[in-house]
Amino acid sequence: MSITVGYIAAFLTTAAFVPQAWYSWRTRDLSGISLPMYTMFTIGVGFWLFYGYLIGSVPVIFANLITFLLSSMVLGMKIQQIMALRFNR
Amino acid sequence: MSITVGYIAAFLTTAAFVPQAWYSWRTRDLSGISLPMYTMFTIGVGFWLFYGYLIGSVPVIFANLITFLLSSMVLGMKIQQIMALRFNR
Numbered sequence: 001m002s003i004t005v006g007y008i009a010a011f012l013t014t015a016a017f018v019p020q021a022w023y024s025w026r027t028r029d030l031s032g033i034s035l036p037m038y039t040m041f042t043i044g045v046g047f048w049l050f051y052g053y054l055i056g057s058v059p060v061i062f063a064n065l066i067t068f069l070l071s072s073m074v075l076g077m078k079i080q081q082i083m084a085l086r087f088n089r
Numbered sequence: 090m091s092i093t094v095g096y097i098a099a100f101l102t103t104a105a106f107v108p109q110a111w112y113s114w115r116t117r118d119l120s121g122i123s124l125p126m127y128t129m130f131t132i133g134v135g136f137w138l139f140y141g142y143l144i145g146s147v148p149v150i151f152a153n154l155i156t157f158l159l160s161s162m163v164l165g166m167k168i169q170q171i172m173a174l175r176f177n178r
Contacts, residue, residue, distance in 0.1 A: 001143060009133050009140050010133075012129050012130065012133025013130055013134060015129060016125075016126045016127075016130035016133055017130075018126075019125035019129070020123040023123040024123075031118050031120060032112075032113065032118040032119045032120050032121035032122045033109075034108045034111075034112040036105075037105045037109035038105075039105075040101050040104060040108070041101070041102055041105035043101055047094055047098030048095075048098040048102065050094050051095045054094060055091050
């Protein structure tokens with residue numbers, strides 16, 4: 001039972017970043033996105049990735065690799081937007 | 090070593106939601122926030138909470154309880170904003 005619950009949880013908290021990455025990409029509206037959040041979260045997911053490697057768990061590595069790519073995408077767009085605003089003044 | 094890496098990962102991916110919840114609360118700017126993301130993510134964290142209960146892990150319960158509260162806050166503000174827009178037409 002707990003394994004199933006764990007897989008559902010991992011799927012939802014990983015897949016959740018797909019609509020955000022798509023929404024940010026499509027609308028380029030990142031004003032409501034917190035830069036500190038995505039910075040901390042992306043680094044944190046990087047640590048989960050390293051954790052998965054250390055314990056030799058493919059599901060942990062796989063889920064966090066996807067989350068890492070998606071949250072890095074949002075983070076990259078947010079940084080790009082901040083740079084654009086700063087240098088267009 | 091892996092335990093330390095896991096705790097750092099858990100701390101970062103949990104604490105990351107504090108600046109987002111604070112930013113959303115302070116600015117009420119949630120236009121860039123994806124409703125499907127926060128809906129899926131909050132439900133997913135709920136499953137992690139249940140998973141922590143099933144395996145009897147206090148750190149998993151504690152970290153996900155905080156994340157659940159913070160992501161629910163952002164989700165609630167986003168829903169509130171959508172309702173306000175819909176009924177103010």
